[in-house]
Amino acid sequence: DAGVIQSPRHEVTEMGQEVTLRCKPISGHNSLFWYRQTMMRGLELLIYFNNNVPIDDSGMPEDRFSAKMPNASFSTLKIQPSEPRDSAVYFCASSFLAGDQETQYFGPGTRLLVL
Amino acid sequence: QKEVEQDPGPLSVPEGAIVSLNCTYSNSAFQYFMWYRQYSRKGPELLMYTYSSGNKEDGRFTAQVDKSSKYISLFIRDSQPSDSATYLCAMSGGSARQLTFGSGTQLTVLP
Numbered sequence: 001d002a003g004v005i006q007s008p009r010h011e012v013t014e015m016g017q018e019v020t021l022r023c024k025p026i027s028g029h030n031s032l033f034w035y036r037q038t039m040m041r042g043l044e045l046l047i048y049f050n051n052n053v054p055i056d057d058s059g060m061p062e063d064r065f066s067a068k069m070p071n072a073s074f075s076t077l078k079i080q081p082s083e084p085r086d087s088a089v090y091f092c093a094s095s096f097l098a099g100d101q102e103t104q105y106f107g108p109g110t111r112l113l114v115l
Numbered sequence: 116q117k118e119v120e121q122d123p124g125p126l127s128v129p130e131g132a133i134v135s136l137n138c139t140y141s142n143s144a145f146q147y148f149m150w151y152r153q154y155s156r157k158g159p160e161l162l163m164y165t166y167s168s169g170n171k172e173d174g175r176f177t178a179q180v181d182k183s184s185k186y187i188s189l190f191i192r193d194s195q196p197s198d199s200a201t202y203l204c205a206m207s208g209g210s211a212r213q214l215t216f217g218s219g220t221q222l223t224v225l226p
Contacts (some may be wrong), residue, residue: 004158042203042216042217042218042219043159043203043216043219044216045213045214048213056213091158091159093158103161103164104161104214105160105161106158106159106160107158108156108157108158109156109157109158
């Protein structure tokens, strides 16, 4: 298996532009998570989906952020309009529940720089 | 106060040393405890997973959970340069899916 795939790996954009981050989870996984990692705040959960349905989006910073999961093999995280404070590494992770244990597998991340 | 506190380091040790990494937490509802390893410019990868209190050993790695003290540890025996990475503790409550992460400890093992 190729693992969790994220694109693009790097993104540089100007303030005010729309940014779309993409994620392909591991086949067979039924949960998908979007995280943001910064030096100041560490790794934060933004939103997660279970069976393509958003379950908890309380971590989404504000209305400029939106996430979709139209099918089991694809999800997007969109920022519109982007701001310099959105600069961070964005990770997508997927998981499946086996008994009591659920392991989240992370993608390589997208490094976003908003100028 | 953060729910999970972790000393960011950096921590530098010679090859072969025993490394001790620690996290404290405040939420008594946490039941699932994990350690992730993150190499530079990579995503975190799960290293150890424990449920409730006790010890778990996997090769050179041992995870300990003391729920009474709200304290978890990761020990690395015979540390290797390849262990150089950032180690993140993570924990969750009734559902193992909503993880709260520590800030990470940067470890360097010198050859």
